[in-house]
Amino acid sequence: MKRLYLLLLLLPYSLVAQTTLLLRPDRVFDGETMHAGWVVRINGEKIEAVGPASSVSATNAGIIDLKGTTLLPGLIEGHSHLLLHPYNETSWDDQVLKESRSLRVARATVHAQKTLLAGFTTVRDLGTEGADYDDVGLKQAINQQIIPGPRMVVVTRALIATGSYGPKGYGPDISVPQGAEEADGHDALIRAVRTQIGKGADAIKIYADYRWGLMAEAHPTFTLDELKLIVEVARSSGRGVVAHASTAEGMRRAILAGCETVEHGDAGTPEIFALMKKNGTALCPTLAAGDAVSQYRGWKKGQDPEPARLGEKRITFRQALDAGVTICAGGDVGVFSHGDNARELEMMVNYGMKPLDVLRSATSVNADVFHLADRGRVRPGLLADLVAVEGDPSQAMAAIRQVRLVMKGGKIYKQ
Ligand SMILES: [Zn+2]
Numbered sequence: 001m002k003r004l005y006l007l008l009l010l011l012p013y014s015l016v017a018q019t020t021l022l023l024r025p026d027r028v029f030d031g032e033t034m035h036a037g038w039v040v041r042i043n044g045e046k047i048e049a050v051g052p053a054s055s056v057s058a059t060n061a062g063i064i065d066l067k068g069t070t071l072l073p074g075l076i077e078g079h080s081h082l083l084l085h086p087y088n089e090t091s092w093d094d095q096v097l098k099e100s101r102s103l104r105v106a107r108a109t110v111h112a113q114k115t116l117l118a119g120f121t122t123v124r125d126l127g128t129e130g131a132d133y134d135d136v137g138l139k140q141a142i143n144q145q146i147i148p149g150p151r152m153v154v155v156t157r158a159l160i161a162t163g164s165y166g167p168k169g170y171g172p173d174i175s176v177p178q179g180a181e182e183a184d185g186h187d188a189l190i191r192a193v194r195t196q197i198g199k200g201a202d203a204i205k206i207y208a209d210y211r212w213g214l215m216a217e218a219h220p221t222f223t224l225d226e227l228k229l230i231v232e233v234a235r236s237s238g239r240g241v242v243a244h245a246s247t248a249e250g251m252r253r254a255i256l257a258g259c260e261t262v263e264h265g266d267a268g269t270p271e272i273f274a275l276m277k278k279n280g281t282a283l284c285p286t287l288a289a290g291d292a293v294s295q296y297r298g299w300k301k302g303q304d305p306e307p308a309r310l311g312e313k314r315i316t317f318r319q320a321l322d323a324g325v326t327i328c329a330g331g332d333v334g335v336f337s338h339g340d341n342a343r344e345l346e347m348m349v350n351y352g353m354k355p356l357d358v359l360r361s362a363t364s365v366n367a368d369v370f371h372l373a374d375r376g377r378v379r380p381g382l383l384a385d386l387v388a389v390e391g392d393p394s395q396a397m398a399a400i401r402q403v404r405l406v407m408k409g410g411k412i413y414k415q
Helices: 002-010 092-098 101-117 134-143 186-199 224-236 248-257 270-279 287-296 308-322 342-350 355-369 397-401
Strands: 020-029 034-036 038-043 046-052 062-073 075-080 120-125 151-154 204-207 209-211 218-220 241-245 261-264 282-284 386-390 403-408 411-414
Touching: 020 386, 062 075, 062 355, 062 403, 075 355, 101 120, 101 134, 101 403, 101 411, 120 403, 134 151, 186 204, 186 224, 204 224, 209 241, 218 248, 224 241, 224 248, 241 248, 248 261, 248 270, 270 282, 270 308, 287 308, 287 342, 342 355, 342 397, 386 397
Parallel strands: 020 062, 075 120, 120 151, 204 241, 241 261, 261 282
Antiparallel strands: 020 034, 020 038, 038 046, 062 386, 209 218, 386 403, 403 411
């Protein structure tokens, strides 16, 4: 086996991509169901066959023995910011205002590698936070195999209503560069959406509410008509709209406007979640971000009582589950460390979701919601994006951190 790996390393990629491999784990999670005793045959960059060992040919295939592991579709991170690093290292304001773009991109290349090696072969990266269109170049560098990293769905700068975002807190006479693009009203919004698409956005991210002005709490930003316009313009180009929303009213407008996912959704209500279910809007709960920020503010997890904010999040997440809302898996990575993406999956279990459902969210559900029909399942004809972990994460989610093998497009990045 070691020899095969060495051989793979020595071969030019074009030859490796034509290699036929047979992966033999203990079990395969196909994106929906767990199957003991299944094997997977890879040909080039795609999955050729999957099923019980007796039904899949081993002829002319290099055998990779993965005894003791569960093989899953490459995990899909639903909410990352590869151009951010944890706020307890540097505050978000200082990252946006004081760090050079070259520094941020250099860091992002390391973040991309850590993400991939943690088994996340795709990320939906939801905004560069002041680094303009640098996510597009990062995606190209990965696709051109200049640097190792996950496949990226990018949104570039993201859209905000004027005055609503940050950095904030400066005197009203001072204009400070913002972490996303300000645009309002009919013509300016159309132009901004089209510009971002032209620069490489795969989807459009908007902030439907935010803490703005001198008020401490979040309030809705764009009007319903503005949101509908953004969705119409994006959709006419075949792209969806992702909404940051934490207030009930911000969520309501995002859902009614036709946004495909609501990010965070902290103050959702049973009525709002029923509306999400009815309209087919998915929730990306970002549980790990709240957990991380609370700790940055001094909460000692495991010692201090849980902050009220997290207790409320547990309740609203439960309400979303009870309403049958489609749940994406996305942690808002960047707020916490890249490569620690599994933290969100563990928290989803901790907050009451069944482990198998969490695995579905991180694979087939994310793929479906993000329109990635070529991945998210272990199925013939799909991309050979695969991860093998020690043990069985459907029994204990911590197993998802014990990554033994990472394959992207049939190419082995970790073994
Ligand atoms: Zn975010």
